[in-house]
Amino acid sequence: MHKRYSRADEWSGGLLQTGDIVEEIQVGELILRSPFKDGNSGVQKHLHKGFKSKETAVRVRVRRGEFDSAVLVGCIVPEGRKKKQQLHHTLNSTQIEDGYVAYPWERKMQTTLRVPNSSSFFSILFLPKASETGRGRYNDVEDTLARANAWFNAAQASGIPITLTNIQTESLLTKISGETASSTVSTSSLSDLPNLANASLYGFEDYHGVDIGVVRAIRLWYSPIQEYPIEIDIEEGDVKLGFAVSRTEEGFIYISSILEGDGNVPSARSGLSELYKEASRDSKLLVISRVNNQKVLPWIVSPSSAIQCFDTVSLSQKLSLHRHARAPLLFHVLMQDSQFASNSARSQSGPAPLAMPVWPNSLQSPRYSDGDHNQPPSPSSGSPGAGLNGGGTEIGLARDTAGEESFRFHDFALPANWV
Numbered sequence: 095m096h097k098r099y100s101r102a103d104e105w106s107g108g109l110l111q112t113g114d115i116v117e118e119i120q121v122g123e124l125i126l127r128s129p130f131k132d133g134n135s136g137v138q139k140h141l142h143k144g145f146k147s148k149e150t151a152v153r154v155r156v157r158r159g160e161f162d163s164a165v166l167v168g169c170i171v172p173e174g175r176k177k178k179q180q181l182h183h184t185l186n187s188t189q190i191e192d193g194y195v196a197y198p199w200e201r202k203m204q205t206t207l208r209v210p211n212s213s214s215f216f217s218i219l220f221l222p223k224a225s226e227t228g229r230g231r232y233n234d235v236e237d238t239l240a241r242a243n244a245w246f247n248a249a250q251a252s253g254i255p256i257t258l259t260n261i262q263t264e265s266l267l268t269k270i271s272g273e274t275a276s277s278t279v280s281t282s283s284l285s286d287l288p289n290l291a292n293a294s295l296y297g298f299e300d301y302h303g304v305d306i307g308v309v310r311a312i313r314l315w316y317s318p319i320q321e322y323p324i325e326i327d328i329e330e331g332d333v334k335l336g337f338a339v340s341r342t343e344e345g346f347i348y349i350s351s352i353l354e355g356d357g358n359v360p361s362a363r364s365g366l367s368e369l370y371k372e373a374s375r376d377s378k379l380l381v382i383s384r385v386n387n388q389k390v391l392p393w394i395v396s397p398s399s400a401i402q403c404f405d406t407v408s409l410s411q412k413l414s415l416h417r418h419a420r421a422p423l424l425f426h427v428l429m430q431d432s433q434f435a436s437n438s439a440r441s442q443s444g445p446a447p448l449a450m451p452v453w454p455n456s457l458q459s460p461r462y463s464d465g466d467h468n469q470p471p472s473p474s475s476g477s478p479g480a481g482l483n484g485g486g487t488e489i490g491l492a493r494d495t496a497g498e499e500s501f502r503f504h505d506f507a508l509p510a511n512w513v
Contacts, residue, residue, distance in 0.1 A: 110166065114156040117163075121170070122149030145170045209387050209426065214321065216256075216383075216391055218245070219264065220312040222294035224397040232397065234292045235263065238312045241395070246314060249344040253379040255430045259315040266309040318428040321383055326364045326423040328416060335417055336361035337370070338512040339382065339410060345392030345403030348379040349427070351512070360417075369429060376430050384426035385409065410511035417513070 110116075119126045119137065121144040130137050144150065150170040157163050204210045220242045225231035239261075246258060290296050294310045326335065336359030340350035352367045353359055361367050366380075373380040383391055392403035416423050 110154075110156065111158070114158050114164075116154060116156050118155040120153040122147070122151070124149075141170050145172070208321070209384065212384075212387055212389070214317070215259075215315060216317065216389075217313050217315045218242075218392055218394065220245075220314065220395045221397050222309065222311065223399055232294045232309075235294050235310055235312070236292055238294060238310075241399070242312045242314045245344055245395070245401075246316065249342070249346065252342050252344065253373075253377060254342070254344070254346055254381055255319045255373075255378050255428050256316045257319060259317045261312065261314050264311045264313045266311055268307045268309060269305070318383065320429050321426050322369070322429055324364050324366055324369070324425040324427060326360045326366070326425065328360060328420040328422065330420065332360055332417060332420075334359060335413060335513040337366060339406050339413075340511070341403065341406050342379070345401040346379070346381050347390055347404060347406060347409060348381045349373075360423075366425070369427065373429055378430050381428040382425060383428050384424075385412070386424050387426075406511045410513050413513040 115128070117128050119130075119140075121140060124140060124144065126137065126140060132139070141152070144152075152168045152170055154166045154168070155163065156166065208214055220238050222232040222235070222238050223241065225233050242261065246256075249256065296308050296310075334353065336353035336356065337349050338351040339347055341347050349366065349370050352361055352370050356362065361370075370380050383389065390404045390409065392401050394402045396402065413423065415421075
């Protein structure tokens with residue numbers, strides 16, 4: 095039987111329950127009383143006759159317990175319809191289960207990545223700039239976004255072959271106190287939420303009473319148009335690698351010069367010289383992205399606006415040590431689509447580039463962080479390795495007075511570091 099209609103008091107006990115004793119069944123004018131003749135088969139026969147004669151209303155009186163009784167009203171339905179209803183109920187109530195499965199991460203990271211155990215996703219994190227209005231205050235999110243936008247545009251304009259992938263806010267937790275805590279936006283109630291829309295630092299108090307600050311930094315994701323590996327084999331008798339490295343204002347290290355006229359130096363044998371010439375013809379820089387699979391790209395901008403990046407001095411020293419030890423070098427460089435690279439079996443195309451803005455020719459010349467906008471001269475053939483540990487060269491790191499989290503480099507006196 096199927097529930098059709100009822101009054102609230104009739105159905106207060108629910109449908110037929112285990113233990114109910116059916117005392118009377120009424121189908122149309124026919125009334126069947128317990129004990130029922132021929133038992134269940136007899137009742138089914140009368141229900142079937144009632145359905146054929148379109149008498150489908152059924153009234154059932156049951157005894158529930160010693161003193162209670164209930165009257166239930168329903169209707170007769172075919173057996174197939176009842177099964178279909180049960181099937182639909184089972185279908186709607188059945189859930190797809192989930193679980194955990196093992197995954198061979200180590201093998202996949204070795205075999206599916208272009209550089210084993212290292213991603214091809216590049217990013218730089220911009221922390222909000224410390225405000226000049228007072229200690230513990232920071233410029234808003236819009237200012238951080240503008241600085242990230244300016245950095246990316248300047249990098250492209252200087253000849254860095256990269257495309258924008260994504261930009262997002264990133265929340266960093268820190269403990270705050272004193273003036274910083276009192277100057278931050280509070281999140282003690284829902285009414286404070288509109289004030290957080292453009293705040294780069296807001297605070298709340300945890301259940302221990304400690305003031306917690308949330309710094310909203312900006313992470314900019316970018317991808318190379320092409321990242322290409324270069325293997326440089328060092329042979330006995332090599333007295334120089336044949337190229338110089340410099341760093342842009344945005345923190346990228348690039349090949350700034352190559353040694354001309356000597357086809358037996360490592361830079362010429364490896365094809366680095368050809369890639370450099372292609373990049374120069376396209377008014378682009380040949381940027382070093384990895385050295386022996388270690389990324390050497392800028393990765394963070396401090397609240398003092400200093401860019402944390404790698405030092406050309408220490409890189410030149412490491413490359414020189416490779417030459418002395420005759421240990422092979424593996425470079426990865428960022429570049430435009432290269433005919434030389436596409437003809438090589440070692441070519442590795444980067445992610446599909448996004449649309450890049452067209453920059454005026456006046457903006458295409460590289461900007462050097464060394465203070466010299468001219469292309470550095472090649473060293474004389476009589477002074478191999480010029481610029482490495484030479485007299486008057488200042489090497490080392492120094493703290494930037496703008497903040498404890500940033501630093502600056504003392505570069506060579508020469509505008510480029512030759513190896």
